[in-house]
Amino acid sequence: MTxxxxxxxxxxxxxxxxxxxxxxxxxxxxxxxxxxIKAKEEKEAALRTMMPEAxxxxxxxxxxxxxxxxxxxxxxxxxxxxxxxxxxEKTGEMKEEKECINPQNIGYVVEGFxxxxxxxxxxxxxxxxxxxxxxxxxxxHAETPGLGxxxxxxxxxxxxxxxxVDTLVVIKGDTADKVxxxxxxxxxxxxxxxxxxxxxxxxxxxxxxxxxxxxxxEEDQHGSxx
Amino acid sequence: xxxxxxxxxxxxxxxxFSENTIFRxxxxxxxxxxxxxxxxNGFFMGVSVIFVQTMVNLTVSLIRNFINPKIxxxxxxxxxxxxxxxxxxxxxxxxxxxxxxxxxxxxxxxxFASIFARAEVFAVKNKIIPSVADGLGMGxxxxxxxxxxxxxxxxxxxxxxxxxPIVSGxxxxxxxxxxxxxxxxxxxxxxxxxxxxxxAERKAAQETTEKLAA
Numbered sequence: 001m002t003x004x005x006x007x008x009x010x011x012x013x014x015x016x017x018x019x020x021x022x023x024x025x026x027x028x029x030x031x032x033x034x035x036x037i038k039a040k041e042e043k044e045a046a047l048r049t050m051m052p053e054a055x056x057x058x059x060x061x062x063x064x065x066x067x068x069x070x071x072x073x074x075x076x077x078x079x080x081x082x083x084x085x086x087x088x089e090k091t092g093e094m095k096e097e098k099e100c101i102n103p104q105n106i107g108y109v110v111e112g113f114x115x116x117x118x119x120x121x122x123x124x125x126x127x128x129x130x131x132x133x134x135x136x137x138x139x140x141h142a143e144t145p146g147l148g149x150x151x152x153x154x155x156x157x158x159x160x161x162x163x164x165v166d167t168l169v170v171i172k173g174d175t176a177d178k179v180x181x182x183x184x185x186x187x188x189x190x191x192x193x194x195x196x197x198x199x200x201x202x203x204x205x206x207x208x209x210x211x212x213x214x215x216x217x218e219e220d221q222h223g224s225x226x
Numbered sequence: 227x228x229x230x231x232x233x234x235x236x237x238x239x240x241x242x243f244s245e246n247t248i249f250r251x252x253x254x255x256x257x258x259x260x261x262x263x264x265x266x267n268g269f270f271m272g273v274s275v276i277f278v279q280t281m282v283n284l285t286v287s288l289i290r291n292f293i294n295p296k297i298x299x300x301x302x303x304x305x306x307x308x309x310x311x312x313x314x315x316x317x318x319x320x321x322x323x324x325x326x327x328x329x330x331x332x333x334x335x336x337x338f339a340s341i342f343a344r345a346e347v348f349a350v351k352n353k354i355i356p357s358v359a360d361g362l363g364m365g366x367x368x369x370x371x372x373x374x375x376x377x378x379x380x381x382x383x384x385x386x387x388x389x390x391p392i393v394s395g396x397x398x399x400x401x402x403x404x405x406x407x408x409x410x411x412x413x414x415x416x417x418x419x420x421x422x423x424x425x426a427e428r429k430a431a432q433e434t435t436e437k438l439a440a
Contacts (some may be wrong), residue, residue: 014295016301020308031319146402
């Protein structure tokens, strides 16, 4: 291979790769802002379904179950919603804006991860003020089809209603106050219950009820903002 | 294979049947086991492959005169990876509901032997229209194979089709586990070979009777 051949091949490769790179960069520049906005909207919608009665769900902190990034949120319900007219600073037009008066904390939503049979199970848990589970939802998992993927079915998710840290325990067979395991999927059931949901609720309880005063202060701050 | 002399329709049929990616060439067997545990998965995987295969064949054929034969492999990689990223990003932004269904599969296509093989064996040596026909045929062939495999696996393994329960009772759970994928692909491949052998036998018998008659 002569030096000329080498140069030819190199230039050939560079030209095609640069063209390909430019096309990808252009599409990424166009698509990425939309991608991020849509992903954020979807997350907000998922949170709203967890606490349909809340008027506002705000992130109040971060934690790292299994070294994964997760957040927890406070749900607030307005004592009263007042419409007021506000002048838009840019256009100068008057428009209606909702004002939340006397917001009250009605519970929390926490995102958690449980280590399952073949994947990390990503879970959202909604709890009330007393840290009793109201609702859970499976966001993402890759458990065995036909066995472990039963965890996303309603009949299993319903078993979590009204559970507390003490009753979030998996039992094989009938149980009155604990969580009954899915037959053939004990590992996945346990991952959701004892690793995901229980740890999430426990973390919330430790962080929030321990620092009651601190939390009060934070709420006052929120109040003054809105 | 040098320039092809087949008509476009023959090329499409070739990809669908006589050179079917999975049942005849036995390449890209990985997705045929990994994502055929439900009809829905198989369907969306097949659709994604039809699209990517056709586009890659089109592009490779389009730039075939600029490709130095010594570096054709890295260039095919670039084209395939480029298309996969393009589709992935634009779907994530503009077709969110579809993206949620097939986003996972689109990313898998980067590593498909069948797409690479068609670029190397066919598109880089042929004009644009036959290349598109070949890509389409190969894509449809793959699609049909995925549908057939996933149909049997979901029906036997879950007693359902497209997520809707059809048969009640205890299904053969092993069929939707990876081991069942090997069973399904092997048995179906055997079945098609058997059909082929029977057809050839019948043809041979017909020919001898014709000869005897003459």
